[in-house]
Amino acid sequence: MKPADPSNQLPSALPQAGQSASPDAVDQQIAAMLARSTQIEQQQLPEAIALVRDALSLAHSTPAPAAELDCMLRLTDLLQQHGNHTQALDYGLQVLAQLAPDRCDVLTCRFLHALGRTYAVISEYEHGLVYVRQAYDMARSLPDPTTEAYVYLTLSLIYSRINQGEAGRTAIASGLAMPEFEQLQPRLRAFLLHDAASNAASDGDLDSAFVYIERAQALWQEGWLFCTHASFLHERGDIAGARRLFEQALASVPSHDYQTRAYVQCEAARLLIDIGEAAAGEALLRDVLDMPNVEYTFRESALEQLSQYRAGQGDYQAAYQHQLKRQQLLNDHVQWQTDMRSRALDGQFRNELARRDAELARREQQALHEHTQLLEQHLLERTQALEQQQQLLQMITELSTPVLPLVPGVLVLPIIGTVDSQRMLRMVGSVLEDVSRHRAHALILDITGVPLVDTQVAAAFLELARAVKLLGCRCVLVGIRPEIAQALVGLGITLGELTTRAGLPDGLAAVGVMIQAARARV
Structure with missing residues (x-):
């Protein structure tokens, strides 16, 4: 085992008891753990998954929350690589419910x-x-040629399954034509060359297929590459060469890599049965059935070959048993796929409901915000209108009850117009200020323009007279029309405390007399 690289040592995943970490420190620690998982995923995938967990x-x-979403993005990718499709789907659906539609980075691209x-x-x-195309569009805008190359491989796989082989070939050709192709990891370049070889063989161009597969093997020595090369030799009729490569393939596969071993053994068994070494081929196929956690595809291939071999030998009972299995x-596989599809549909349905609820809440919030703004605008406009109205009323009041200095x-x-309690109150305050400011000795109240004088108005005039008297000023009331005089008599109102005159000239004369009398007393 290689000694541990000190630069790759990470702090403990969880804070010690009694300790707490700042949010920035936690984010940095999580980022370091995710980066480390990327470094070790090719050789230590289970350890990478444990680290991200x-x-x-x-x-x-x-x-x-942000770091948690990053971890779920990464975990979905690793679980899919490990073949844990159920958990990959569960995490993937959770991520979709939280993922911002405009997010664009390497983690998101690999997740898609x-x-x-x-x-x-x-x-x-x-x-x-749909998701792989989204990853493709994102990968081309990111400085991440590795993910872009994997996307081409997956596009080729899916297109081949939906009978769009030409589109799949185009995807692999695009991968080989990437400007960064020579900078990709050797294993990834070998993947692309392997798929190009398979496409060429499917088109009947074995010469090109051999060129591609030999280039791939020059980059990476792995069982599945030997196996594909051996299959090409078998197809061409080079049995000895094919057998030699199958033996190399079996010898190169690690004992724990059951998926690759199952693939190699199924293909090697096909060759052995074809050249008459059925017992050895059958042993390889039975060994595939005994392997743990082998994908459905390889187990199904092994059972199909066993059934065909037994039927060819005339052992129909054994062939039938293999067909039953x-x-x-x-x-079982169809049931698993059905359960997974149901799981996916349920998750998509819940995500759609959550999305619609969020959209409805957003619209309601926006409507509430707009309504609030409208109310605030109306309130502001009404407040401004009231202020303008108050200013206008103040102006009207000042204009309708102007205190005019005639002589020192x-x-x-x-006074013009109807007099009410509010107007009279403002009038008294204004008059008292003017009397004090002008040091007036006489005030003439001209009510020629007042249409009606009732008990309250008469009382208000008397209060005004008393108030100005306290300031050393006498009041003269002029402009009492006959109908107002008759109304005052009918109401029993007397204005004995006020000096009254018919009109303004008479009032001025009376004021002149009073002023002279005041001067005489002085």
């Missing part, structure tokens, strides 16, 4: 790619294609 627990306990592959596994190719395997010491207050 620890990061997710840390983000959830802090809490750190992984979700698309997950849908492809359950034969929901149209849904898968194959049918049961198919039924003499003021005239012509």
